Amino acid sequence: MSHIAREKTRLLSRVRRIRGQVEGIERALNDEKDCAEILRQIAAARGAINGLMAKVVEDHIDMHVAHPSLGEAERAQGARELVEVIHSYMK
Amino acid sequence: MSHIAREKTRLLSRVRRIRGQVEGIERALNDEKDCAEILRQIAAARGAINGLMAKVVEDHIDMHVAHPSLGEAERAQGARELVEVIHSYMK
Amino acid sequence: MSHIAREKTRLLSRVRRIRGQVEGIERALNDEKDCAEILRQIAAARGAINGLMAKVVEDHIDMHVAHPSLGEAERAQGARELVEVIHSYMK
Amino acid sequence: MSHIAREKTRLLSRVRRIRGQVEGIERALNDEKDCAEILRQIAAARGAINGLMAKVVEDHIDMHVAHPSLGEAERAQGARELVEVIHSYMK
Numbered sequence: 001m002s003h004i005a006r007e008k009t010r011l012l013s014r015v016r017r018i019r020g021q022v023e024g025i026e027r028a029l030n031d032e033k034d035c036a037e038i039l040r041q042i043a044a045a046r047g048a049i050n051g052l053m054a055k056v057v058e059d060h061i062d063m064h065v066a067h068p069s070l071g072e073a074e075r076a077q078g079a080r081e082l083v084e085v086i087h088s089y090m091k
Numbered sequence: 092m093s094h095i096a097r098e099k100t101r102l103l104s105r106v107r108r109i110r111g112q113v114e115g116i117e118r119a120l121n122d123e124k125d126c127a128e129i130l131r132q133i134a135a136a137r138g139a140i141n142g143l144m145a146k147v148v149e150d151h152i153d154m155h156v157a158h159p160s161l162g163e164a165e166r167a168q169g170a171r172e173l174v175e176v177i178h179s180y181m182k
Numbered sequence: 183m184s185h186i187a188r189e190k191t192r193l194l195s196r197v198r199r200i201r202g203q204v205e206g207i208e209r210a211l212n213d214e215k216d217c218a219e220i221l222r223q224i225a226a227a228r229g230a231i232n233g234l235m236a237k238v239v240e241d242h243i244d245m246h247v248a249h250p251s252l253g254e255a256e257r258a259q260g261a262r263e264l265v266e267v268i269h270s271y272m273k
Numbered sequence: 274m275s276h277i278a279r280e281k282t283r284l285l286s287r288v289r290r291i292r293g294q295v296e297g298i299e300r301a302l303n304d305e306k307d308c309a310e311i312l313r314q315i316a317a318a319r320g321a322i323n324g325l326m327a328k329v330v331e332d333h334i335d336m337h338v339a340h341p342s343l344g345e346a347e348r349a350q351g352a353r354e355l356v357e358v359i360h361s362y363m364k
């Protein structure tokens with residue numbers, strides 16, 4: 001079982017909260033709310049998606065890169081996937 | 092009319108696309124997709140929300156900080172709101 | 183006098199502190215310090231440069247975009263420069 | 274030999290380049306250069322430090338987390354250090 005399955009419930013509730021935030025931005029735009037208010041909502045959704053990403057990356061490290069039970073090829077693949085994500089994130 | 096009203100249609104279609112991306116992450120989690128695949132989807136949604144934020148900030152600068160027709164008090168308030176967003180974003 | 187001149191002393195001491203942090207990274211590399219330690223030093227220097235950038239951007243907004251005494255053309259130019267910075271930062 | 278030692282020459286030349294960029298910002302401030310010009314220099318130094326950080330993190334993954342020759346305790350420690358960096362970076 002992957003870490004995604006193990007953490008599924010908690011990750012799903014985070015993603016649903018983010019969906020709710022994005023729907024809130026949609027409503028605020030439709031209602032032509034104040035621009036500063038919309039910026040605050042966008043910033044909050046962005047923070048939540050950054051937090052989700054950090055969580056999934058950390059779980060990925062634990063389960064697909066560092067876990068003692070991994071075979072050499074699995075670990076190498078997990079590391080390649082991790083480097084790819086970090087590369088696109090940090091630059 | 093605020094810049095939000097003027098740009099409403101285009102911004103709404105961007106936000107709906109982001110909602111679709113977040114729903115895609117939800118489905119991928121529910122289907123227990125590969126962790127690397129989920130990370131790629133999260134990274135894409137994050138990129139889209141960053142792009143949306145840049146767009147709304149740029150429109151805010153044009154309409155609420157730099158626009159020649161603004162009164163002094165309006166411009167000062169627009170600048171305060173902008174500094175607040177930048178402060179939370181850049182640190 | 184530009185805001186750079188006015189804030190010069192304070193900005194210079196921030197930049198010198200950053201230079202000191204970068205020299206610290208150089209020494210740590212030369213001494214083949216622990217990788218985790220070097221990462222912490224790089225992260226600290228990065229945080230300091232982000233803080234410096236936020237400060238200069240905020241001063242730029244105050245003095246070259248929002249200031250009541252600006253002429254229309256100066257303000258428009260200050261806004262263009264600001265949008266350029268934000269564009270490259272937020273995406 | 275750690276990956277820091279192995280990569281020392283290349284990393285040192287990157288750090289020296291960053292030091293040169295920071296010294297350039299210092300000179301530009303001293304000369305009271307244009308604010309937009311200073312912002313561009315700060316943004317360039319920030320990009321270079323982000324690139325350095327990505328490089329050291331990637332090397333850390335290869336050598337201290339994913340490398341087949343690591344013992345279980347070393348790998349666990351390398352992963353903890355990595356998670357700490359990512360945690361502070363992504364949030």
